Amino acid sequence: MSTFTELYGRAPEGEWAAPGRVNLIGEHTDYNLGFVLPIALPQTVRAQAGRRDDGLLRLHSTQGGSAEAAVTDLAPGGVAGWAAYPAGVVWALREAGHDVGGAELFLDSDVPAGAGLSSSAALECAVALAYNDLYGLGLSAPELALLAQRAENAFVGVPCGIMDQMASMCCRAGAALHLDSHDLTVRQVPVDLAGAGLALLVLDTRVKHDLGDGAYAALRAGCERAARLLGLHSLRDLGFADLPSALPQLPGELRPLVRHVVTENERVEEAVAHLDAGDLAPLGPILTAGHASLSEDYRVSCPETDLAVGAAVAAGAHGARMTGGGFGGSVIALVEAQAADKIAAEVTTAFHAAGYATPRTLTAVPSEGARRIA
Template sequence: MTRTGPAAAAARTADAFARLHGARPDGVWSAPGRVNLIGEHTDYNDGFALPMALPQATRVAARRRDDGLLRLYSAQSGEDRTTELRVTDLVPGAVPGWARYPAGTVWALAGAGHQVGGADLYVDSDVPAGAGLSSSAALECAVAVAYDDLYGLGLPGPELARTAQRAENAFAGVPCGVMDQMASVCCTEGAALHLDSRSLEHRQVPFGLDPHGLVLLVVDTRVRHDLADGAYAALRAGCERAAGLLGLPALRDLAPGELGAALDRLPAELAPLVRHVVTENARVTEAVRLLAAGDTPALGPLLTAGHASLREDYRVSCAETDLAVDTAVAAGALGARMTGGGFGGSVIALVPAARADGVRGAVTEAFRRAGHRAPAVLRAVPSAGAARIA
């Protein structure tokens, strides 16, 4: 019988490490991907978000080394070789491809003054890369928690998340906020994470789907995006410029009631960015209120409103994500929106369980008729954050 579940995945990863290196790893660590229920492009504006962790995760089997070498192997890289680096030689821009994420995490730990050295790392993942589900954050966070244990650092979750974010910002060159890494490290099973991106204060908000007869579907449009290509950086720069023009530390500090007057003071190209951030923060607050009141179905219209804002104001949607949202809602979803940085990636849809197959089929057929690649549709379950699993 085929082994399934996290324990079986950990065992397979450990076995693969042993075949590659001829010895067992010191342990296996895991960090999940995430979907963001609401609160997109708010984290780098010091705002609020409501992500949840996915069952899909990145696993790292690791063994500490005392010679300062960092040896990296990924089952998904398509490269049948180990990347070998020296920890003391790690500098931003020097490591290409997927390896820049784990290497950057080690670099960030060392740069923060932690006494870390080398390791053998074997990476295996079922988080789809480029799908807007934070595959890079999952990799960074899995390495961070592995190193935390291997070197006895004892770092709290938010500090591990900040370290992983620094790896992505300064080493990999992606100016992301901290939401992805906080979700990967700090989420708990059965809950969404209400995150204040400025203070890193966070709390678990119960997110029960089964009691309401609901499922959350994730539609991977298979349109791949690379947030290091400059478009993401341009959006962040626009938000920072707008905050400066308004005399604010960040757009998080603009209250909804002040939005109209603020927009009148901004250049036309910046006003839509500000409108999205302010209204999206308000949607997060409303979503948390609804979940606290046990009114999970009422999240649906908030999701759809968030997508409209991302499409019309932030302009990070695309034909495939728009088609997935419109088709899912027409087929019976209570609401849907793109999730992640945009320019492709995935859509989430809150769907009555009885209509889930119909929504899945309708979206697949709509993609076929439009000549798009067939999407992948999976069910999202609020899952636990990063941890040692073997």
């Protein structure tokens, strides 16, 4: 495998890392300005980088190949594939008025792509942090997260909320990030899985999702339409107690979307209360209820994720749900640590019986957010 020095003929000026994430609970709530509760993963995107003085952006990914463009030529739709994410960050920085120029970037990742673990946000955040240091911008972690989100929304064309970028930038080891997507206030909530004798399995179904194919955008548009019809700025403003009276005011196709968002916000708050009390096992039923809502109301699950949830719970998991935007990706399962291997094996057996590919299994350990590593 090539190195930065072999590719570019010099040593990098530094190396930065940004993690993927799993979301404990709070799915499709961030773009409705609600609550989310992600943790960062040990798996990261790593960016070695050095400035160029000729305005050229040169990119190389050990997973994706090479690309280059002049920073003055960057525009939405002008860069395709994986390179749109780092190029979009540079575009977003320049559009925001930051006087940044070219760079050489060498990118590597062990965050599984297309698994609902936010590999794209990790890539954006690693590049944003590298540029922040290289060009002495002095931007805060939330400011960099917002610029990374801007890159994905306007440059790549995926209308994602802010959770993935805030998780990658702001999570801390041993904690979940309780994020209010309305004002970006955060609280680090301790998550001591090992101390409770528990583990959080990540079951990658290997079903690839593509959030740029229009389905995600349609869901967001439906939520925004529902808020307008209810006279609200966002669905965040609809309280759980007001849900029964609000739903009859909406067209039938919008009611399940609203029901999911409002009940999911409530599940986030319930989960935080259990974590604050150091009582982790009751998170299990909250996860399972969240998956039922995603599958039946929001309709972003698929047969593989439904099977992984059902098989994990049947094998003894406290609870399980899909994590990420949906349409494939990964399932998380809260399990007794000593039973983790058994539960993973039983999910694999169920997949084989259904004719599905063998799922990949990871263990999620609440880890540190984006940082400079060299």
